[in-house]
Each structure stands twice: as structure tokens, then as C-alpha cells.
Amino acid sequence: MILDSETKAVELPEDHGDEIRLWLRLLTCTTLIEGEVRGRLRERFDVTLPRFDLMAQLDKVPDGMTLSDVSKRMMVSNGNVTGLVERLVESGHLDRRTSDADRRVQVIRLTKAGRAEFRKMAAEHELWIADIFADLTPKDVRELMRLLAKTKASAQKSAKARTA
């Protein structure tokens, strides 16, 4: 605790340059990789990243999920999902129906064609990611996983503290 001449707690402006630089580097890395993936998806499959991401969520479940589920998992707004789903239904990748139990709820699923298309894309996508991270050793990967988990927890705690 730093005290001033009158023995009261004082807020000395601390230097947070390291954290700022870390955040910028994290952002740069993500932007770089995201741009690369986006470009390859467009080039190879003429599909956008948000559509791919949405299909990836749905591929994990056989019986579909609600728009809210998708919205939470993708960490995007509801309205965003509405539009995305609209276009994917239009293009035949998704199937959408109103829940019998609760007519507020829309359940969306991959169509057969949509799933097949996604599996093709996902297989290549996996190779791209492997290539992008190719210079990291298995130890690097483990260590990054650990540190990012810690970062995520710290960020969530901070976010929670603000909202509370």
C-alpha cells in the first residue's frame, strides 16, 4: 500500500503498458488468423466465416438447437443470428421449425446437404488451422491453452464485476 505524506491511501498512476501490449498482440494474432481463414473459406467454398461458424455449432448436435443457444455459443446478438439463419435457410443449408412445446422457440438443424457441405469444409479448415499453428510445439500449444484459459477466467471475472 502506498501512502502519502498525510498517511492516506493514494492512487499512483500505475503503468499497465505490458497488459495493453498483450491485449494488442492477442488482437493482432486473432485478426490475422481470422482474416486468413475468412479468405480461404471464400476462395475455396464461397462461404463466409459467420456462416461456417454457425454450421459448426449445429454440426455438433444431431437434433438442432434454438436460436438463443446459437446466439450464446457464438457470443453474438440475437438479431445477428436471426439474419444469419435466414440466409442459411434460404441457401438450403439449414432447416428451421417452430417448437411444438413452445411456440416462441425456433429449432434449427443442418439439412442433409448442409451437413455434407459443412463436413467437406471442416476437413479442409482443420488442415488450414494446423498449418497456421504449425511452428508451435505441442508444449507451446499446451502452454497457450493454459494461459488463455486463465485469461478467459480473468476477463469473465472482470466483466461480471462490472455488470454486478
Added chain:
Amino acid sequence: MILDSETKAVELPEDHGDEIRLWLRLLTCTTLIEGEVRGRLRERFDVTLPRFDLMAQLDKVPDGMTLSDVSKRMMVSNGNVTGLVERLVESGHLDRRTSDADRRVQVIRLTKAGRAEFRKMAAEHELWIADIFADLTPKDVRELMRLLAKTKASAQKSAKARTA
């Protein structure tokens, strides 16, 4: 090298699950923090993250920079910068003038008011970031910096190989 019965090279489908998980975690972390920063900027200063980022670029230089410079540094498209600058000039944060030496070039600078406003935002922003990363030890931060630098280099190499 893996060979099949006819002694030709074969591509066995390797498992890249670790890399995929790493990428998803990286993305999750960034999205989480970005959302948090975006929310706070809007709440406290009614400003968007892209505008803040653009002003941050300009704050680093006294005499302004060209739109292309900004575009490269922010890793976004030219057209994107055109629109952002338009709105920031409109709101009085930015000053824009055509270069005397080359009439294709637009040089943009923070106005006095714009710089003052940015400094206020930046000071708080720094505290938010510090808080978001608060649970990381200095050693964690150093290690993350190192691993992200390695990741960035690896990704750039992969991107370059594709374009080449």
C-alpha cells in the same frame, strides 16, 4: 514418411484437434475481451471500438498519417477507413487535408478536441485492460507475449505460403 502397400506416399488423416481447440480458445478470449471493451466504451464515452482504435493510431503521431497507413496499421480495408474517417471528421475529432505533394493522398490528424477526448478515453481504457488481465502474473504476461509472437510469426508464414 508413411508409405502404403505400393510404396507411394499416403496422407494419413492426422488429428489436429489440439490446434482447433487452441484456435477456438484464442477466438473466444478475444471476442470476450473485445465485447467487454466495446461495451465500456459505449457506456462511458458513447464511442465505438473502431473509432477508438483509429484515434489510437493517430494519437501516436503528431503530424497525422495517410488513410493507407491507417488501413495497414489497423489491418482493415481501405473502404472501411474512408467511412470511419468521414464520421470522425463529421464529429470534429479528426482533421483531414489533401497532401500538397501528392493530391491522391489524404492526411488525417486528431484535432485538439479529438486528442483531448482520446486521452481521457485511453486513460480509462488502460485501467479496464489492466483489470481484465488482473489475474495473470507478470510471468504469465511475459509467457503469453512470447507464445503469441511465435503464433503470429507462424500464421504469417502460412499466409505468405498461400499467397505465393
Added chain:
DNA sequence: TCCAATCATTTTATACTTAAAGTAATTTGG
């Protein structure tokens, strides 16, 4: 029962983003 609160989704308004095509200015090779 019924109505107020809640919930899931959609709509609206605004802003951001990209890729690609277009415009205008400058540079360069013949």
C-alpha cells in the same frame, strides 16, 4: 383465473466490414 413478468425471437436504426469495381493522380519505361 388472470395479469404482470419473463422469455424467445424479430425488427429497426445505425454502424462496421469486406471484396471488387471505379476514379483520379502520379510514376515509369520506351
Added chain:
DNA sequence: CCAAATTACTTTAAGTATAAAATGATTGGA
């Protein structure tokens, strides 16, 4: 010097994204 290439920026079209308000459905408590 001049046409072709390049450069800097803008425009366009489509899509992605948010916050906030609106709509419609469900639920829980008086």
C-alpha cells in the same frame, strides 16, 4: 514526352454486427 502501370482513395453491393424497441408466447403468483 506519353501511354501504361501503379497508387491512393472512394464507391458499391452484400453481408455482419450491435443495442434497443417491439412482438408474441409462456409462466408464476395473487
